[in-house]
Amino acid sequence: MPSAVILIADGTEEMEFTITYDTLVRGGVKTISAFVPDLTLASSGGEVHRVSPPVAKGSRGINIMPDTYFDQAHCGPDSYDLLVIPGGAKGAETMSKSPSVQELVKKYLENDKWVGMICAGSLAAKTANLPRQKITSHPSVKAELQQDFEYIEEPVVVSGKLITSRGPGTAFPFALTLVELLCGSEKRAEIRGPLCFPPNTPF
């Protein structure tokens, strides 16, 4: 059974998080969410210790309880097949500026595992110093990416094992693409029907 870890932080775009998580579960992917604390909140400069379990406050105010804390040792490519970094300006900033997250992004790709980034989550490709390749993101962070990458304005961009996407409105094709890559095109087709997309939906 393929597996995935989806990062979540205060300020994560809750639609991108939820659509990806839910669709992966529908595809039969063992999925967990891992909370990345905002280290700038720590007056001591060390790890932030919050109430347990923590609650991530989404970008539009929905409070989501993560399944676990983010921990580089337990969220690595030896444990999961896919690492997902959702958007939401503040949440993506917390994740992309985390040295542990940056290192994990590189480790997943080095180990030939999948990495998905959507919306402002694509900033982690830059902070992780990934080599120049095809990428997309939310238009609001295009300027920060177009120098270092081959920026493409398509709903979902597959570049080797790195999958990037644009925003809440592309979260379904992003998630369905991840299901297809992890579980095959038949599984994608199987779970698409009950989602009830309107006729002529282009994904």
Next chain:
Amino acid sequence: MPSAVILIADGTEEMEFTITYDTLVRGGVKTISAFVPDLTLASSGGEVHRVSPPVAKGSRGINIMPDTYFDQAHCGPDSYDLLVIPGGAKGAETMSKSPSVQELVKKYLENDKWVGMICAGSLAAKTANLPRQKITSHPSVKAELQQDFEYIEEPVVVSGKLITSRGPGTAFPFALTLVELLCGSEKRAEIRGPLCFPPNTPF
């Protein structure tokens, strides 16, 4: 500022809940979620008292912390302009079988306020004994609705103040329709752009 209350329960479809809540907030609608307990869990037959705040376990395992408990007195049409009942088989069952929810659905419509139902949430139209009118739902509960209503297989059905929709794949057009009805078509167009739907998306 228009306002909305979205019900949530254990088993609520988390994409339908989250897309509707988030999109309404983007539209400038003051939105809160209210937790409906599963009364069949109460051995005493009375209200279920859970830890506070409660956490709703979504249909695919995402734990969402509601903003408040459902309370007929404080969730009525004198407090909010819109009542939303999301799907997810188990969550929709809990809501549609709740006499308090049934009464509230009728009160909203009697007071010329909006009611939105999506997916299996449309079952509440039946349990609230709403008069025969145009309706849609997830295909899985069509058989329970087509005798009492004029069943239509369209992504979003507007029947007076009752708006119904089909599933996670129609949650965006459902939510955008609610924004348009509460805030106008200009607001709908304004928030649609940054969502970054793929070209030719039919909503």
